[in-house]
Amino acid sequence: MIFAPCGGGSNFGGAAFPFFADKAAGKNVRLVAVEPASCPTLTRGHYAYDFGDTAKLTPMMLMYTLGHDFMPPGIHAGGLRYHGDSALVSQLYHEKLLEAVAVHQLATFKAGVTFARAEGIVPAPESNHAIAACIDEALRCKASGEQKTLFFNLSGHGHFDMAAYDSYFSGKLEDFAYPEEAIEAALARLPKVG
Incomplete structure (x- = not known):
C-alpha cells in the first residue's frame, strides 16, 4: 500500500x-491519497469541470472539486487546502484505480509526534496525513x-511548522469536518458546462 498526502495532487x-505500472501488471498494489477532513476534495467533492483558481483565470478542468470559491479553514497543513485535485489524480480516482481517505487534524499531529519520537524526524503537517x-x-x-x-x-520536515506543533501540544488545535451544507453551496456555484 502506498500512502501520500493529497491536496492538489x-x-x-x-x-x-x-506504482501504477505494477498495478496495471496485475500486482496487488493499493494507492491511497490522504487528505484533510476539513478539505475533503476526493472523499466528498464532486467530479465536474471547474476553474483551478478563485479568480476564474485558468482553463476549466475536469476534476474532483469543492468549488473554485471554496474557502478552507485555517488548518495547519497549508499545502492541502486546495479546492480541487489534478485532472490525472481525479480521473484515476473516478475510475477507482486509487483510493482516498480523509483524516482529522488532531489525528495527523498525533501520528506526526509518534513518528518523530520513533525516528527523530519532525514531519511536516502535510506528511502527517500519510503517516x-x-x-x-x-x-x-x-x-x-x-x-x-x-x-x-515523507514529503517534508516540520522545522518551519514548530508553531503548529506548539499549538497541538497546548490544545489549541481543533478538528474541523467541512459542513455538508457548505459543500453543497459551493458545488451549486460550479460553472455550467454543456
Whole structure:
C-alpha cells in the first residue's frame, strides 16, 4: 500500500504514479491519497469541470472539486487546502484505480509526534496525513495478523511548522469536518458546462 498526502495532487502523484505500472501488471498494489477532513476534495467533492483558481483565470478542468470559491479553514497543513485535485489524480480516482481517505487534524499531529519520537524526524503537517493513514493500516494488520508492505511519502520536515506543533501540544488545535451544507453551496456555484 502506498500512502501520500493529497491536496492538489502533485505530492501524491509523485509518490504513487510510479506504482501504477505494477498495478496495471496485475500486482496487488493499493494507492491511497490522504487528505484533510476539513478539505475533503476526493472523499466528498464532486467530479465536474471547474476553474483551478478563485479568480476564474485558468482553463476549466475536469476534476474532483469543492468549488473554485471554496474557502478552507485555517488548518495547519497549508499545502492541502486546495479546492480541487489534478485532472490525472481525479480521473484515476473516478475510475477507482486509487483510493482516498480523509483524516482529522488532531489525528495527523498525533501520528506526526509518534513518528518523530520513533525516528527523530519532525514531519511536516502535510506528511502527517500519510503517516496517520499508514499507522491506522499497520494497526489493522497487527490486529488481523495480515502482512502487508506499507509505504508512505515523507514529503517534508516540520522545522518551519514548530508553531503548529506548539499549538497541538497546548490544545489549541481543533478538528474541523467541512459542513455538508457548505459543500453543497459551493458545488451549486460550479460553472455550467454543456
